[in-house]
Amino acid sequence: MLSKSLIRLITSLQHKKFRRQHGLFCVEGVKSILEFVDSTYEVNMIFATSSAAAKLNKIPQNIKLVSVNEEELKKVSFLTNPQGALALVKIPSSERISTEQLSGKHSLILDDVQDPGNMGTIVRTAEWFGFTQVIASLDTVDVYNPKVVQATMGSLARMQIIYMDIEALIKETTIPSYGALLAGNSIYETDFKQEGMIILGNEGNGIRPTILPHITQAVTIPSFGRAESLNVAVAATVFCSEIARRKQTF
Amino acid sequence: MLSKSLIRLITSLQHKKFRRQHGLFCVEGVKSILEFVDSTYEVNMIFATSSAAAKLNKIPQNIKLVSVNEEELKKVSFLTNPQGALALVKIPSSERISTEQLSGKHSLILDDVQDPGNMGTIVRTAEWFGFTQVIASLDTVDVYNPKVVQATMGSLARMQIIYMDIEALIKETTIPSYGALLAGNSIYETDFKQEGMIILGNEGNGIRPTILPHITQAVTIPSFGRAESLNVAVAATVFCSEIARRKQTF
Numbered sequence: 001m002l003s004k005s006l007i008r009l010i011t012s013l014q015h016k017k018f019r020r021q022h023g024l025f026c027v028e029g030v031k032s033i034l035e036f037v038d039s040t041y042e043v044n045m046i047f048a049t050s051s052a053a054a055k056l057n058k059i060p061q062n063i064k065l066v067s068v069n070e071e072e073l074k075k076v077s078f079l080t081n082p083q084g085a086l087a088l089v090k091i092p093s094s095e096r097i098s099t100e101q102l103s104g105k106h107s108l109i110l111d112d113v114q115d116p117g118n119m120g121t122i123v124r125t126a127e128w129f130g131f132t133q134v135i136a137s138l139d140t141v142d143v144y145n146p147k148v149v150q151a152t153m154g155s156l157a158r159m160q161i162i163y164m165d166i167e168a169l170i171k172e173t174t175i176p177s178y179g180a181l182l183a184g185n186s187i188y189e190t191d192f193k194q195e196g197m198i199i200l201g202n203e204g205n206g207i208r209p210t211i212l213p214h215i216t217q218a219v220t221i222p223s224f225g226r227a228e229s230l231n232v233a234v235a236a237t238v239f240c241s242e243i244a245r246r247k248q249t250f
Numbered sequence: 251m252l253s254k255s256l257i258r259l260i261t262s263l264q265h266k267k268f269r270r271q272h273g274l275f276c277v278e279g280v281k282s283i284l285e286f287v288d289s290t291y292e293v294n295m296i297f298a299t300s301s302a303a304a305k306l307n308k309i310p311q312n313i314k315l316v317s318v319n320e321e322e323l324k325k326v327s328f329l330t331n332p333q334g335a336l337a338l339v340k341i342p343s344s345e346r347i348s349t350e351q352l353s354g355k356h357s358l359i360l361d362d363v364q365d366p367g368n369m370g371t372i373v374r375t376a377e378w379f380g381f382t383q384v385i386a387s388l389d390t391v392d393v394y395n396p397k398v399v400q401a402t403m404g405s406l407a408r409m410q411i412i413y414m415d416i417e418a419l420i421k422e423t424t425i426p427s428y429g430a431l432l433a434g435n436s437i438y439e440t441d442f443k444q445e446g447m448i449i450l451g452n453e454g455n456g457i458r459p460t461i462l463p464h465i466t467q468a469v470t471i472p473s474f475g476r477a478e479s480l481n482v483a484v485a486a487t488v489f490c491s492e493i494a495r496r497k498q499t500f
Contacts, residue, residue, distance in 0.1 A: 117367060121481050121483075121484060124477055124480070124481065124484075125477075125480065125481070125484050127475040127476065127477040128471075128473050128474065128475055128477040128480055129473075129474050129475070130474025130475050131475075153477070153478070153479070154477070154478070155475075155477045158475070158476055186498075188495045188498060221378075221491070222494070222498070223378050223379075224378065224379050224380025224494055224497075225377040225378055225379070225380050225381075225405075225408070226377065226408055227374055227375075227377040227378040227403070227404070227405045228403070228404070229403070230374070230375065230378055231371050231374065231375070231483075233371075233481075233483075233484070234371060234374075234375050234483070234484070234487045237484045237487040237488060237491075238487060238488075238491045241471070241487075241488045241491060241492075242491075244472070244474055245438045247474075248436075248438060248472070
């Protein structure tokens, strides 16, 4: 049974303001929920229909499992077709990243990415290609937005996502930064070395002008047609794939 | 002024049934409309606010330009924030493709791709990387769906999109086919030769089983993390980028 106050709490979590206030976000679907249970995230409570609950029987005792029917779930789900279970998960306390944590690997830096689908796809794709961190500017869409969580397809449970002043970070660090820009060195000919920050900009405006002077290298994905730009998640994909392929030995 | 019957016609075009019945689809935004005007597509009529109409003053005389106000446009627009202009564009008569048209280049073949955003992103990305054709199974989402048109960002105006029985095509042709699969040869080590068909499957189910035996080579994008799959538009991106990069000489 879902009380009115619980329904109010859960539906409020579609807004960033209330997610921050309660320190909670929602994860839907048995598969994704199990990935969060099996992660460093703290799962507080799971609401599940009887058929979904049957697949959740191995979750630790300290996670409260509440039985709901399809109708109740529909009231709180953010999905058009609810997936049988919804979990309330604790938002981890904000982390700061030191420049040492950036060394020896490649990280993605997002400058004001706004579309939830793009953000989620970037997190999912980054994990596929072996990245462990996504650093986002403070004005980038909230990764705990239900549409972003959904689009990460569980990858959020395993990726470190840090919101911070990326301009200060880029200025402070000695780690090379590579900006995804329409004019620059071809990505296929760029030496990404052993460490670096890949900077991807806003969907409409690209990387903000105040960051540009601090970028070590402008990198472009060569165009072979007349399309004027690439979607930011697509650009992120090409960078992730290029960096991953060079780590392989052929 | 927009008559009631025109409003009814335009709004009906969000449904495939009525698009096919009227042979029309909608394109929104001055920039995209101009790309269709400057293409092989036939633009029938444009509805524009006065500020948008000012940017459309060079369109050919035979295209009827109808003045509307913001409120009228809002009634017929498929967008949350209408972009000043909406055009009715004629759906080209269905084309058949001969296997000769596939030779000497690489084409994308979509098997039951369902998400409009994915479809639009694939068309846009394919154009960026120099592909000219996307061939889609008959059950793939309609490319003239307003969400797909929007996501192509104008690339639809320049790309050839063909809906056909892709299983028959793959069986008939001698051109090699490369299936995007979770197990197969690494994409980074695959020789894509001078021509080929890249087959990408449905979001949930992948490539349909009846097609699998006819694929020349199973190709996989190596995973470096624990993510279980990649979004289909992301997978398409990696294939397009890999094929494009090999056409360059370094």
